[in-house]
Amino acid sequence: MTVLAAGDLILLIDKVGRRYRVRLSPGEQFSMHAGAVAHDDLIGRPEGVVVATQRGSRLLAVRPTFAEQVTGRRRQAQPIYPKDLGAILVGADVFPGARVLEAGTGTGALTIALVRAVGPSGVVVSYELREEFLELARRAVVDTLGAVPPNLALKQGDVYAGVEERDMDRVLLDLSEPWQAVSTVRAALRAGGIVFAHCPNVSQVQRFFDCLREVRGFGLLEAYEVLQRGWTVRGRSMRPSHRMVAHTGFLCFARRLAEDDVFEPEGEGFR
Numbered sequence: 001m002t003v004l005a006a007g008d009l010i011l012l013i014d015k016v017g018r019r020y021r022v023r024l025s026p027g028e029q030f031s032m033h034a035g036a037v038a039h040d041d042l043i044g045r046p047e048g049v050v051v052a053t054q055r056g057s058r059l060l061a062v063r064p065t066f067a068e069q070v071t072g073r074r075r076q077a078q079p080i081y082p083k084d085l086g087a088i089l090v091g092a093d094v095f096p097g098a099r100v101l102e103a104g105t106g107t108g109a110l111t112i113a114l115v116r117a118v119g120p121s122g123v124v125v126s127y128e129l130r131e132e133f134l135e136l137a138r139r140a141v142v143d144t145l146g147a148v149p150p151n152l153a154l155k156q157g158d159v160y161a162g163v164e165e166r167d168m169d170r171v172l173l174d175l176s177e178p179w180q181a182v183s184t185v186r187a188a189l190r191a192g193g194i195v196f197a198h199c200p201n202v203s204q205v206q207r208f209f210d211c212l213r214e215v216r217g218f219g220l221l222e223a224y225e226v227l228q229r230g231w232t233v234r235g236r237s238m239r240p241s242h243r244m245v246a247h248t249g250f251l252c253f254a255r256r257l258a259e260d261d262v263f264e265p266e267g268e269g270f271r
């Protein structure tokens with residue numbers, strides 16, 4: 001749907017790039033320091049329209065992208081940053097039709113990315129310890145996808161204590177002590193499957209990898225981080241942005257082996 005409709009969540013972006021989240025509702029008005037715009041002047045117009053406040057300030061009206069929804073949402077847990085979300089989906093090879101286990105759900109940012117990646121033929125089961133976080137994540141899913149899709153199960157539970165799922169293609173962890181989930185992962189992940197953990201600190205990476213090696217049955221351990229640097233490309237100004245997100249987390253991956261073995265090639269390999 002390219003035309004803006006009542007009930008749509010949109011962003012109004014001003015000339016300095018400030019973004020205002022607005023839920024369109026007939027008869028309502030959006031007011032800011034630079035004037036006001038009636039929602040009725042937006043409803044029925046095409047997405048991407050530029051409207052003016054009654055004081056002449058121009059505002060671009062677009063629906064937020066998934067990344068803008070993740071960073072724009074008020075939240076209690078720390079979501080995975082959009083720059084990492086894409087890298088995680090490719091690094092963990094989350095494919096259409098995959099059966100995926102996730103913990104913890106947090107804000108639901110990664111959960112929604114996973115649902116989009118596995119498509120209607122896949123399955124996502126997401127565990128969250130805290131009931132109130134699970135409820136907020138459920139609302140974020142509804143906000144983004146319109147409803148909780150039938151192939152997404154949001155479960156309250158402690159993933160460190162074990163899960164009932166088996167033969168999962170992928171397991172993705174974003175919690176403070178991923179090494180405590182290794183037994184759970186070992187039982188839930190099929191041979192050849194991929195486990196991923198998001199670790200803000202390198203001490204977590206070390207402990208997680210040590211644990212994978214100790215329990216055996218995992219190989220091809222690798223960790224990397226994603227640095228994204230924006231550029232200004234305007235007129236004669238062609239330069240890197242003054243600011244960037246310096247650090248988010250290390251992305252850690254390993255594959256489940258068919259036997260209780262260890263397989264770690266010595267070189268850095270070619271990917």
Ligand SMILES: C[S@@+](CC[C@H](N)C(=O)[O-])C[C@H]1O[C@@H](n2cnc3c(N)ncnc32)[C@H](O)[C@@H]1O
Nearest residue numbers: 079080104106107108109110128129158159174
């Ligand atoms: C950093 S947040 C996850 C953020 C999430 N990846 C996102 O993109 O919004 C970590 C979450 O893990 C949950 N958690 C911590 N320990 C857990 C456990 N043992 N089992 C399930 N969830 C757990 C926390 O309550 C918190 O919501």
